[in-house]
Amino acid sequence: MIRLLRSASAAVGLACLGSACAGASDSGHVLVEAPAGPVRGVTQDGLEIFKGIPFAAPPVGEARWAPPTAMPAWDEAYDATEFGPGCMQPGWVSQSIYTDTLPRLSEDCLNLNIWAPAEASGAPVVVWIHGGALVRGANSLSLYDGASYAERGVVFVSINYRLGVLGYLAHPELSAESPDGVSGNYGLLDQIAALEWVEDNIAAFGGDPQNVTIAGESAGALSVTYLMASPLARGLFDKAIAQSAYTISTPSLSEAAFGAPAAETAGVALAEALGAEDVADLRAMDAETLVDAAGRAGYLASGTVDGLVLPDQIVSIFDRGEQAPVPVIAGFNEGEIRSLRRLMPPPPADEEAYEAAIRRGYGELAETALAHYPPSDIEESMLATTRDAMYGWSAERLARDQSEIGQAAYYYYYHHGYPAAEEMGLHAFHASELPYMFDNLDRLSEHWPAPPDTPDEAALADAMTDYWVSFARDGHPAAEGQPAWPPYSENEAYMLFDDAPRGGRTDLLPGMFELHEAVMCRRRAADIGWHWNVGVIAPPLPAPVADCS
Template sequence: MIPMRASIVALAAGALLPMTAMAQTVQTTQGVVAGTTSGTVSAFRGIPYAKAPIGQARWTPPVPAAAWKGVRDASKSGPACIQPKYPATSLYRDDPPAMSEDCLSLNVWAPVRARVGARRAPVMVWIHGGSLAVGFNGSPIYDGAKIAARGVVVVSINYRLGIFGYLAHPELSRESSHHASGNYGLLDQIEALKWVRANAAAFGGDPDNVTIFGESAGALSVMGLMTSPLSRGLFHKAIAESGYMISLPELTKASHGLPSGEQVGSFVGAALKAPTIAALRAVDAQTLSAAAAAGGFLPLPTVDGWALTRQLVDSFDKGEQARVPVIAGFNAGELRTLRGLVPPVPADAAIYEKEIRERYGDLADQFLKLYPSGRIEESMLETLRDGIYGWTSDRLARSQAAIGQAGYLYYFDHSYPAADALKLPAFHASEVPYVFGLLVEANTLPNWPKIPPTPAETGLSDAMIGYWTSFARSGKPSAAGQPAWPDIADKGGYLRFGARPEALSGLFTDRFALQEEVVARRRRDGTQSWIQNLGIVAPPLPARAADAARPN
């Protein structure tokens, strides 16, 4: 039941809150929050989980939020973290109503029956995407009410973005007692999970049954959390939608074709005419965000020896990741809305084949068989899709299977008329409204292809919510009236989401094997990044291990 103290405090503070909010109160570790209830779900928005990282606290690890007295209004989401705006024509345009450095807040949706103590509900913590540069938990396509209505407590978090979340710098490393810098956004996510651990039960959730889930950069963050020693025990299952197991900068040394994180930070400071951290901290936040974005700052986690001890793929190879069940998957048309990642299409097949042979050497015949020159543009789109998102998803699921955990792979291959008309079937992030049950809400985004609210679309969404929430509950995804989802360890089983779910096996096995060989050679060589450079822009591939070992 609702803690008696919360109800008493709410009544005492009734003058501060609208009458409709008085009954929806919960006692958290910081104080009482008052949200709103609609049907069977209560929502509590804009709850701070960490102090504002402003002034001297800019680029420091998060500190738990201070306590407050009285009842805090939790009827509205907090401001988004500082970020540049999407271009007006971007399909992903989703302008936050407010931005601030004081942005470390979260939203909670809780089923009323769970909140009054009928049972401990599974908890799902959403980490939004946006290249670690944009996005916010108050977006209409991240509303957790439809998932919560299935008996789940849903939490969505803000975390520091762009230069505020991912700047490494020699001075920041010297300030740190861990001699580390560059992972402030990841540390925010960990602090939010600590808040969930401490407060889930107050909302009817089970702190011992927490699932993290995220899309794109949110899925990259999921993998970071799976490999970070700082997040151990804070979650128990993971879902990665369209993740990318990218090569990351290391803190103090150049590696894998990337400058060190500290080198990048020093360069950014010099370019912005703010060569010291004191100078950078004095720059207005919005000005700094815009200048960093215009200057090409690419936010990425840093292998700092503390929050991240090694490259993600190395941690998974060594079996150091969290021992939790995983769902991982990707979309058929990932690159159709990410054209900035796709190089110009060669004029003809001869040029395409020449480029591939020069770059892939002994693997060129295999490459051209899988990605033929007879359909150059499609081959290029599939090369990047399979090499970035597909290989990552397959490898993540198989890595968990290798340590005795369940690994479930999916392939989202669903489209609808408006997306087809734009030649964007199953585009990047198009599964998100289906996972959240927000087909109508997605249509409120100005440039999103409008989803028809037909039985076919809502039926697929219902199935996906069923799979996701049952996985959160038990570690095994299932949905009423839908096929059983095979574990990848069972003959390479996976689930295809097309017009309806379909259980299959052997997804792009030859393609992922080719990419694994490419990644393995580049990792051994140590001078090339891996999934960023593919196809006709790939650097010449290092020799096979046997060839590399031959004496001159």
């Protein structure tokens, strides 16, 4: 590893790649000689920060809808002092708490950022995968600033990956182009390419390539489970953190499955809806026009079970113990659906109609479902049903599955509220843990309900970040002066994050996991999808089968 601090005069003559170099100052810069080529970043408050480093060649032209390819090594110093562009995505149709100012967007977006302690060597590495339903988001959003991790001794990396139709389209012509006969999953392949780049290069920035933790929230956490299931990602990471993952049924490449059309069929239908006769027509479309048109046509981005990148349904891979054998942190938030009400159906007219709908959908499991989600408070029961079926069950299943293959698994429940969120009816809403586990309470968008600037809020943020950093360092989450966090295997233990971390708790929401596991298991056997089709819109429960209650 070679590091050189350069003043303005010492850096004269350094060249760089791309438009990010224009007007950059050389004062307080650091030059790292990496295998990919020399990279110039900035020094700030004892940290070394590198932004917008390309980890794969631009996926443009004929490379649109192709697996990522490695960037040729560069000889002149790459200027990594400004964030790179985000990946193409639709604009915000309406304002929400998640509305944020996006960076410049481009198809040439496969870049990553690094925050590292100055002069680090052999430090643990965290690779952050942003959320956004596989459709939105960027590694440069201020909420994802990695300085708090670097200040605690971690080399923190945030990555971009292709989104929406550009990241996940499957089509028979694309499959025919592939030597493996598959298509789709390009965004996931981008994530794998980023991890390969980290493995090859991160030591030059002070990180340990043998101690890499992948982490993500929402679609980022879904991506974490995809990576755990993909043979192509095996060995590229050593621990995993999945915050509000949703392990829903996934389309198959060339045949209808679980109520969804084949991914290739969906791709053909989209092309027809956009007036494209073939993939060449799709490639000829302007990227912004294509992305916006796909959104209007109702295209839903998803991974694809293709037998190669994703060999099978995620739950089936985990059932067989074929997932990555790594320690995990997994958890979810009490109010996941309060900010995602579009996932809920309209409520029934009254308690009688609610109960009748539950009985139609859950059959002999209806009494159990009604005990968990009673008609006495229809709104709260519907919020909890969708939350548990998507996020709660997924988190506990991940903790159980890793425990069953002998890996340490740490389970959490985020239940923290504060005045600005409570006033909006958003107690512990989806993603509300992010400012705390990043220790970035002051780096929120203008629409995000702001936590109060109090010592208690700061203490919770410090504690959560310390737990996450400790896990990245040695696989065990711990924070000085805070409760011990035992693994899930100890009586289904979990950590409650409320006004403060609260340990010593077991068996979160008793019976919740078993109910939704039974429903998923029966639906899988009957070729019915499992996602947000729960509660009052649940299809009739299939009959019991072997290994399903």
